[in-house]
Amino acid sequence: MADSKMAVTQWSPEFVKELLPASEKTALLYHLSYLCLANFPNLERIIRSRAVETQLLFGSSDATMLKCILTSQNLVESLFPMLVKAVEKNKAVLAIKFLEKARVWIKDIIADVDKIVEKYDLHNNDVKSSTSDVYKEKCDTDKKIKEQDQELKQAESALNTLKSLHQKTIEELAETEQKINSKTQEIQEFARSITKTSKGLGIFAALVPFIGLIVKSIYDAVHDPENIARMKALEAELNVYIADKTALKQKEWQTQLQLIDGQMKAAKASFDLNSIPDPIYLNEVQSSLSKIQAILIQLKHFWESVAVMLDSLEKKTFVGEDLVEDLTELKDEFLASIEVAKQAWSIFGAGCQKASVIFKLQTKDSYKFLEVSPSSLNKEEWEEEYKSVKERLENIDPPKSVPSSVKPAICQ
Structure with missing residues (x-):
């Protein structure tokens, strides 16, 4: 049943936890960029244009999420019931027909997500280009300022220190993420080696492509003490890395808040000097957009993995002799896997539904600040609005994923 091309995935229906803060931060960072470029009409126009493009991109992302929702519903309400009937009636050819339908659905989603990912790539390049435009105008403007205020120098010095600390934390987080991926791959390979010896587990792995449930099924079905001990050891190692990742995410968020505070001080000093602040927030916009893009890339890979597993289920079970010869023996396991x-x-579809709501909210309400030019604000109004946006940023919590036990950790 299982082969070298099959792989359980660490994709989690809880992916929306990562999507929400990234999308919220994008709007707030655009808002800060907009405020910091007050009194520079050309740069205001550039920010407004890029923010509107982001709104449109989120609208397209919402449409893709809706397609994921509908496909999940079709799997639950259409494909699985039809597969049950086919198995109960011993009609392998009918099951193959149903699986072909599912593969067409999934192929369409993969193509749609691929297009959205390309759009994010192009849009991020546009934002990067806008950042360069800001830097150029800033350079031209700063040539007219011969002396920098001492407060600005101190703020910039502190800002550079915070940048270094933040970058170091990001590097540590990336290193820990790599360890998690490596350990997850090791668990996947071990799980595959076990599913090869059990046709029932192989069928379960194809229909339920979530590693936490795969591992649980192995514990329920496999009684070899050596295999169980090995799996528990691998889980324990992975839990350590996940705990490290959670702690580093909290640290990264705290340093980012300190960085934002330092940026505010430098921006205020530059504002007082009539100088253009560094377009740091645009860089952060790019980072947030990249995180959303990365989530969508993972979504594409997830569907690709599902397509491979369904293909294997068809070829190894319904086309081959496995189910025909052992149908009586495997029928109960197959029907249990379907349930x-x-x-x-259904849980995955609910996660996509939450993601759809997030994108809708971003396209509807989060960019209303574009309706008012920051150059129309006096100094007090500017500082009040800046403070308000900063406070909202501080209230965006990073995803919390500290596992209370082994099972939740493996579902990360």
Whole structure:
């Protein structure tokens, strides 16, 4: 049943936890950029244009999420019931027909997500180009300022220190993420080696492509003490890395808040000097957009993995002799797998529904600040609005994923 091309995935239906802060930060960082470029009409126009493009991109992302929702519903309400009937009636050819339908659905989603990812790539390049435009105008403006205020120098010095600390934390986080990916891959390979010896587990793995449930099924079905001990050891190692990642995310968020505070001080000093602040917030916009893009890339890979597993299920089980010869023996396991799959895919669909709501909110309300030019604000109004946006940024919590036990950790 299982082969070298099959792989359980660490994709989690809780991906929306990463999407929400990234999308919220994008709007708030645009707002800060907009405020910092007050009294520079050309730069205001550039920021407004890029922010509107982001709104449109989020609208397209919402449409893709809706397609994921509908496909998840089709799997739960259409494909799985049809597969149950096919198995109960011993009609392998009918099951193949149903799986072909599912593969067409998934192929369409992969193509749609691929297009959205390309749009994010192009848009991020546009934002990067806008950042360069700001730097150029800043350079031209700063040539007219012969002396920098001492407060600005101190703020910039402190800002550079915070940048270094923040960058170091990001590097530590990336290193820990790599360890998690490596350990997850090790667990996947071990799980595959076990599913090769059990046709029932192989069918379960194809229909329920979430590693936490795969591992649980292995514990329930495999009684070899050596295999169980090995799996528990791997889980324990992964839990350590996930705990490290959670702690580093909190540290990264705290340093980012300190960095934002330092940026505010430098921006205020530059504002007082009539100088253009560094377009730091635009760089952060690019970072947030990249995080959303990365989530969508993972979504694409997830669907690709599902397509491979369904293909393997068809070829190894329905086209081959496995189910034909062992149908009586495997029927109960297959039908039980279908029930778990329906629950898992329903949860995944709910996650996509939450993501759709997030994108809708971003396209509807989060960019209303564009309706008012920051150059129309006096100094007190500017500082009040800046403070308000900064406070909202501080209230965006990073995803919390400290596992209370082994099982939740493996679902990260």
